[in-house]
Every structure is written in structure tokens, then in C-alpha cells.
Amino acid sequence: MARGGGFQKGMEKPKNAKATFVRLMSYLKPYLGKMICMVLLIVLASLANILQTMVLEPIINVIKGEPLGAYQWLADLVAPSGEKMHQFWALVIVMLSIQLCGVLGSLGYNWISTRVTTKVLRQLRLDMFSHMEDLPISYFDQRTHGEIMSTYTNDTGMVRELLAGSFPSIVQSAILVCGFVVAMLINNWLLTLVCFVQIGANALLVKFVGGNARKYFARQQKSLAEVNGYVEEICAGQKVVKVFTHEPQVLEEFDKRNNEYRKNAFKSNVFGNSFGPIINNVSHIFYAIIVALGALMLVNADKTTNTFSLWGVFSVAITTGSWVSFLEFSRRFSNPFSQLAQVATSIMGSLAGGERVFQIIDEKAEEDEGYVTLVNCKEVDGQIQETTERTHQWAWKHFHKADGTTTYVPLKGDIEFEDVTFSYVEGKVVLKNISLYAKPGQKIALVGSTGAGKTTITNLINRFYPLDKGKIRYDGINVEKIAKDDLRRSLAMVLQDTHLFTGTVMENIRYGRLDATDQECIEASKTANAHFFISHLPDGYDTMLTADGANLSQGQRQLISIARAAVADPPVLILDEATSSIDTRTERLIEKGMDALMQGRTVFVIAHRLSTVRNSDAIMVMEKGEIIERGTHDQLIEQKGQYYRLYTGAFELD
């Protein structure tokens, strides 16, 4: 379940914001040129934004016939005739060009940012996935699928917010703030001071309101998580609720949590929603003050003689044009600030999301110091030689560092456990001093109750987990020396939960060996007893299987997975043949398939039905991580131990 999704994570803070940020930025490196372009375009757009307001001043002054002051040069430049009408229209055209630049700039940077962002997101997802595929099985044991999947969508979504939203927004706001301050100072330093007071007031309000909003938001998210958790649990057990007609009680419980959530959400929303009106109206108040002060200055500027008046302080140079354009500035001055405040909270969320993405990427990959590889070989004069031909004969290529020689050991499928001890979690031993051997072609059965360690044994052969102590040898070679990929190629597994992939039946069978021909796949499915039902599917071997083969019965899925193992054609086979949810008759069909598959291979079989164990070469009875009895069926019956009790039904496996 995608529990938690975005909603619980919104307020989470990143542990190391700076490192995560730097790392995210490194993903932008391939787009350095584009990013520079983008920043330049943002600068262009922001400057245009400021300049077009500045140009308002000379335009109005031309209309009012007041002196152009600092803008005289501009008027002279664009309208050398000095004629009022010329000046006016020339300045309007200047304004038009500035605005067009601004529009083009913002179009351009948004375009680039969308392009770059989607590409970076792809790269992040790819990196995550590639790395995930290389992670050890233990990683997947410790996490829920929902947790990992949410990283691919929610967390990368939050990173997108940063790249496409916050990042351009910061650059823009920063430039706007600086630009506004400069433009306003040029315009009128005294009124600018008033604006600074306004910003200060805003900051205090933001701090107070924002602090409360954050506090209640955290509570809101917590109670939301509780509501959602409850929903999850009840929905999962919905049928049990029905059977017990427990609906009224469930609704009551739900109502309690739901009300708690509403209470907290209300408080959080009150603060959150009043943000806008507060900032807005405070700016109106300051606006009124600036209007009044500006008017006074204008009067004072007009009456230069009035020096001893109390209002003389305000005799700063001002014209109607500069007054109007300052009013424009002051109205827009607070925008970039509130934008920055918004961005600040969203950046923290984005970085927390990014951090989770990098956590996956940084997770330690499966270690592999194996250097013994599997190669095609042929026999020449009794000597094994490596070859690039596909000979269907394989050998372990073993380079000995000590004397610099290379030996070739033919692949036979001889497995030996020597005193193996293993624990998933440190201190909780799952397997204790296990020793066993399987000669090529032998069938070894593992029996015992759940948790006895049967599946663990098979997981160690293909090095899904590292051993604590002891050695496992494959054809006499310590498996730790064998390259993992090659080791796994020499083994095939049929697991108790059958997992198929989205794709056709043929593709699923071919999963066992990618270069298998259609004919080989069909042969394999005949071996597995699967050909009959496959050829009766609507599109035969081309039938599309949906997610995890949901359109097939469990028995049919199991048969396909047997065919998949048959195509791989390895010397060693591991069958975890738990068929508890398959009825006896279907099981018999599967058993036939399995029997055919086992021919001529070394087989480890985790047996649940004792009838399938009897013809094994050796039976290991396991309990609490130890082999307590071993021998052939007859020997074990003779011993009258646990196996005997199991067999006579005094004790049943689960």
C-alpha cells in the first residue's frame, strides 16, 4: 500500500539540506548551458518587470508637462526633436519593447525549465531504479513496497517542485527585490524607507502567523495519518467487519479520529488562510501612508519657499510621474517577499523528498568480489578449453592469484555446505552449523515447520544473503569466489509465490534464457506440463499477462514459472514447492511438471507434502535452524524420530 504518500511527508525536514541541494544541483550539470540561458532569461524577465514601471515616470511627466529629470536623456535619445507628442509615443514604444522582452524572457525560461526538469526527473528515476536492481534482497525485506514506490512518484514529484517551481522563483524574487530597492531608491529614498518599515512589519506578522500555522499543520498531518491508518486497517479487514456486523462500532471509532483531524485541520487552516488577507491589508495601510507622504512632498517640492514648515523634512525631489510610479512599486514590492516565504517551506519539503531519493541511490549495493566466471567450453584431447562458441558445455574459469594460473572446472552441479551459520538480524541465528552435500543429479529434500530455516538454506546457495560463518561450495569452489551473476545463472528457482511479468506468455517463459528460440520455449512448457493450457488461451503463447499474471489461475502461473526454469536449463534447481493454496488435483499436475524438470539435475526441494519427499536421495529434517535428522526415507522411518512422527501424522507441517 502506498501508505503515507505525500500527505504525511509534507512537513518533514531534510536532515542535511545543503548536501542534498548540492547533489541535486549536480544533476543539472549536463544542462549547464541551458541553465545559464535560463538564469539569463529570468534576469531579463525580472528586469523588464522593473524597467517598465520605471518608464511610467517619464511618460506621466511628459503628459503632465513636468520636468523629466533623470529620464531627460532617454527622452532625448528616443525623440531628439524634443516635441512632446514625439517624446510621448517614443517612450510608449520603449515601454512596449521592454514588455515584449519580459514576456519572451519568461516564456523562454519556463520552457527551458520544463525541458530540463523532465529530463532530470527521468535521470533520477533511472538512477534509483538501476541502483535498486543491484540492492541486496535484505533491503527489500526491510521495507514495504509502498514506501519504495512512493519515492518514485511522490518524492520525485517534490523534487520537480524544486527544479521547476522554487528554483526559478528564488532567482526571480531575488532579482526583483534588489531591482525594486534600487529603482525605488533612485525614485525616492524617503518613501523607500517607509517601504522597508512595511517589510519589517510583514516579516513579524509572517513569523507569528506562520509559526502558528506550522505548529497546527504538523498536528493536522499527524491526525490525518491516524485517520488514514485506520481506514487502511479497516478496509483491509472489511470482510471480517461484515461477518461480525461490526460496522456501527467501526463507524464510531472512525468518527472519533475524523473529528480530531477536523479540529486540528481547522486551526491550521485558520492561520494558513488568514496569511493572504493580513499581508494584503497591511500593504494597503502602508499604501495610504505613502500616498499621503508623497502628496506632501509634491506640495513641498512645488513650494520651495516653505522651508520652516514642519513638513519641510519631506522636501525631497518628486514629480507626479515619479510619485505614481513609486506607488506602483510599493504595491508590488511585497510580492517577491511573500513568494520567497512560500518557496522557503516548499524547498524544505522538496529537499526532504530529494533526500529520500538519494537514500535509495546511496543504499549499499550487493557486494560481489567473485572472480570465478562461467564460460562456454569444449573438450580438446581431454583438456577443457574456453571457447566463444555456444557449445552448451560450461566450465568455471578460475584464476589463481597465488601462482598466476587459470584452471577450468566443468560445471556439474555439486553443492556442499560446510558448517554454515547465518542470521538475518545480528544475534538472531536462523541457521546453526549446517553441513550438507548434494552430488550432481541428487535430490535433497528439506522438511520442517515454518521458520525452521528451509527457505533460508536455498537463499544462501545463490548468495542472496552473506554467510556469518562457514562455506558453501559449488563444484568445489567457494561460492564467494564466484561472480554472483554467473553463480545465479547456474541455478534456477521455482518459488512458492509465483511472480510473472507484464508481457506475453512467451516472453515470460523466455525470461529464463533470453536467447531461447520459440521452439525451445514451447519444448520447455511441454516439459512443464504447461503447453496444454497455454495453447487453449485466447492468443496461445502470445496471450498478454497483466500485472503478476492475474488473469491466470495460481496453478497455471506455477506451471509457467516451471517452464521458465526449464528454459534456463541449469544444473542445479531449487524448488520451494509450497502448494498449500493449491488443491491436490492441480498439485498433481504441477508435480508432474516438476518431476520432469528435476530429471538429471541437482535438486533442493522444500517439500510440504511428504509423499513428494519419499524418493529423495536424502531428506533433511530441520527444526529451529538445525538439521535434526537426515537420511533416506526408509532410514528415517526406521529411526522413529521427528520424521517418523511427521509421516505418521502425529505432527503436521503448516
Place this chain on the structure above:
Amino acid sequence: MTKQKSFFSEIMPSLKGCWLVTLLCPVFMLGEVVLEVLIPMMMGEMIDKVQTLLEQSATADVVFAEIGATCLLMVIMSVVSLGCGFAGAALSARGGTTFARNLRNDVFSRIQSFSFYNIDKFQTSSLVTRCTTDVTNIQMVYTMLIRICFRAPSMLIFATIMAFVRGGDLAWIFAVSLPVLGTVIGILMLKAYPRFSKMLKKFDKLNENVQENLTNIRVVKSFVREETEKQKFFNTVTDVMNSQYSAEILMVFVMPIMQLVMYMTRLAMVGIGGNMILIGSTSLTVGALSSLLTYTVQILSSLMMIAMILVNVTTSRASAERLDEIFKEVPDITGGDSTEKIESGSISFKNVNFAYAKDSDNYVLSDVNLEIKSGETVGIIGGTGEGKSTLVQLIARLYDVSTGEVLVDGRNVKDYPLKTLRDAVAMVLQKNLLFSGTIEENMRWGNPDTTQEQIEDACKKAQAHDFVTSFPDGYQTELGQGGVNVSGGQKQRLCIARALLKDPKIIILDDSTSAVDTATDEKIRYQFEHGLKNVTKIIIAQRIASIQNSDKIVVIDNGKIADVGNHDQLIERCEIYQEVFASQVKGKEEGGDVNG
């Protein structure tokens, strides 16, 4: 569109308790908007007044007196507007959260009223998303709607009115720019919607791909197919990238186009208005021009808000549709109104046919006729997917028969209220679950008024008492979600005890002891036989041993009753039974030989 409309009528009931708020909120919003629109006008008038005063060469004191009052008025208006804004915020918070609570409650209660058939249709994970993420999405849209939906259009209207009042000669510029902007945005939205839904589909693919790899990771690794999977994933993310780009690039145009229209409108105002003032063909003043510029911003930004709402409403449409499906889903099983109590545990099936899909004759069960007397023990055996579970689920009306009828205590199950029926018929499901809480709390699911003594008694019968008391906290042991703190076999025994506590007339075990060892299983069976004399016991099992001693054994094959009889009769005449028996028991007998 019709779908949307009906969705709104579906969620209407969720608005109970928020009507007053939903109506009051816009009043305050309106107040805020009116004041906000008036302020630029006053400002413009002030500019003109200052101009006049300048021309009259008034002194600073006069100027201050003249404009001071206006300024004060503006401050007062701002404060009032702030009050309105705050009230609006509080009210909208109240409305939004109340609505969300109601909606969530309605969705959840709706789910509670679903039958097994309804639940199967949706699947658990999808129900959870609907009740969590989808509700949250709708809540967000609602809050936004009541906050902005009145504010933005009324701002648009008032600002436009003011623009016409103040700048009569120039107001026609709006008449040009607004429709242009509206059309362009409309076209972009229309084009964007299909692209966004395509993008969402690609995201589903992405999820599917990751999910598949997570569940199949052992297969991937044991066949060394990491590289193949990476290649597959590369194609998936590239699809995601392309579809996301093609959708978002349209949105990239929205902002600059808005900006362009805004700039052009302002420019037209300044250019045309300024020209008019210069050639003296108008009564337009600089003050009026300046307030017009502010109105431009107000009008266009409220338009932008409306566009934003539209985007959000569009993206939440998927959520709305998914909730709509919940509301549209008719719970197909409702109880009868018989006041009769269920006194005996007799059951009879009469010509029962059953198909999971409605209006389908793809029967899972057909021609089922079966009589079970009160107090009997009945075993049911048969292959997976042959219809065993379905058969017993018809008794508690977890599903309704397609044709025919099921009687309990001589009355059609459809006549009883569900509570009466299900209290009398206790079922231990195959996929059973315990809930977070203590063992005792879980036991009380059967009956909230149960005494401690009764709980212990039931647990003893289900062979659970011993291991429960071996826990340090005994019956107060916390089970964790889904009962993760106990083993499979223990869980099954607790589930049986929980069902026993209902003090039912009929108890059904649907393969409920599969994880329990044979010896314990036998003890449970013994308790069932001797401790529940008057209760009808129906046991579905894979193991013949579990049902061998039943009064009656029903063999189900391919959705039909193949045979009914006791063990000895069946072993004599029923081929399927012989087959199953042979596969399970033969070994045992040989073992016995060795022993003997």
C-alpha cells in the same frame, strides 16, 4: 460534464452543517473585495486632489488637512477589510474542514455498507486510496472554491465596474483584452486536459513497473535479469518524461500569455489615455489613469485565479470520478425486516445457482440442494476454486444467490435483518484478520458485553488460552495491525475464539485450521463436537482428517455437489473422495505398517 454534475449532487449531503458557513463566507469575502476595489479609486482621487491643490498653490497644512482625512479613511477601510478577510479565512477553514470530515465520513460509511460483491469489485487498495488521497484532493478543491471562487469573480466584476466608472473613455480596452485572454486560456486548457490524462496513465505504468520489480525481485535476481529490467524501465521513464513534457509545455504558455495581455492592456491605457490627455480630448485625469492601471492588475489577477482553480478542478477530476464510483455503487445486499429470532441452526439450499458477476450465467455453483439439520457437523471438501467458500458464504448472505434460495431456521436468509442473521451465523474466513488493539479487544468483536470468563472459555475451546496466558501481558497483549504479533496458527485459533464468542447457532470454519498442527486441530474438533452440541458446525478443509468424523461430508466438484454422505459411504462410492483420500492418507498407512 454530466458525470461532474451528478458528482456534485452526490456530495451535497456532505455539505450538511457547512451551509451557513458556505453562505456567510462569501459575504465577508465580498466585503473585503469591495473595500479592496474602492482603495485604488480613492487613491486616484487623491492624486487628482493633490494636482488641484498644487494648481491652487495651497499650503502644506491645507494639503495635509485635505488628504489626511482621505488617508485616515483608507487606513480604516484597510482595517475593516482585514477584519473581513480574517473572518472569511476562519469561516472558510470551518467550512472546508467540516465538509472534509463529512465527505470522509460519508465515503467511509458507504464502504461499510458495501457487500462482499461490492468490495470485490473495488479491491482493498483502491478503497483505501479513495478514502484517503481522493478525499484529501476534493477537500483541497472545496477549500479553494469557497475561498477564491467567490472572491475572484466578484473581484473581476467589481474591478471591471469600477474601471468603467472611473475610466469611461478607456474601459473599452478591457472589452477587447478580457475575451482575448479568456479564449486563449480556454483553448490551452482544452488542449492540456487530454495530455494530462495521458501523463497520468504513463505514471500508472511507472508504478506498475516498479511494483512488479519489487514483488519479483527474487526472480529478477535469480535469473540475473537486472539489465533487462533496467532497459524496460528506461522505456517506461522515457514515456513518462515525454508525456509530462508535452502536457506541461502547454502550461508554460499560460503565464507569459497572461503577462502579455496584462502588459498590452496597461500599455494601451497609458498610450491611448496619455495621448488623450495630451491632446486634451478627454476629461481623464492622471489620477484616474493611475487607478485604472491598478484595476488592470486586479482584473487580470482575478482571471488568473479563476484559471488556476480550473486547473486544480481539472486535475482533481480523477479523484472526483473515483469518489463518484463509490457513491454510485449500490450496496447490493440489504437486510430484511423480519423480527423473528433465529432459534435453530438448520440450513437448507434449494436449487441454488450462483455467479459472481450479475446477469451472468457463468455459475460458480449450480443446482445446489442440501439439507443440514440443526446441531449437525458438516464437512466440505473439494478442489481450490470449486466453490466451497462460495457455498458457505451464501449462508451468512455475504453474497446473494443468483437463483434459488437459502433457508436458515426455515426462513429465507433474505428475510432476516443482516445483524440477526450474521450474529447467528459465525464465520471464520479463510483470509482472516485480527485488528490492532489487545487480544481482549479483538475478542469483544464477537460481542461487546462479553465477560472475561466467557472470553477465556472461548479461547480454551479454540485452544488459544494456553498460548495467550503464556504471553507476558496475557489477554492484554497488543496485536499490532493485522495481528502481526502472533503466528499464523495462533491467529487462526484466536479468530475461531472470536467467532465462538458470538454464541452463534451456526459456525463455519473456512479452512481455518490450515496452520494449526494436527494434534491441536484434533483438540479443537473435539471441543466442537462436545462443547457445541446445539450449534451447526460447517467445516471446510483440505485435509480429510479434519472432517472424517463429520455427520455429513459434502464433496464439491466443479461447482456442483458431487456427493453427500459420511466417510464410510464416500470412501465406498465417491471417486473424487477416494482420490483425495489416497493422495493424503496412503503414506500414513504405510507408515503404520512400519510401525506395526
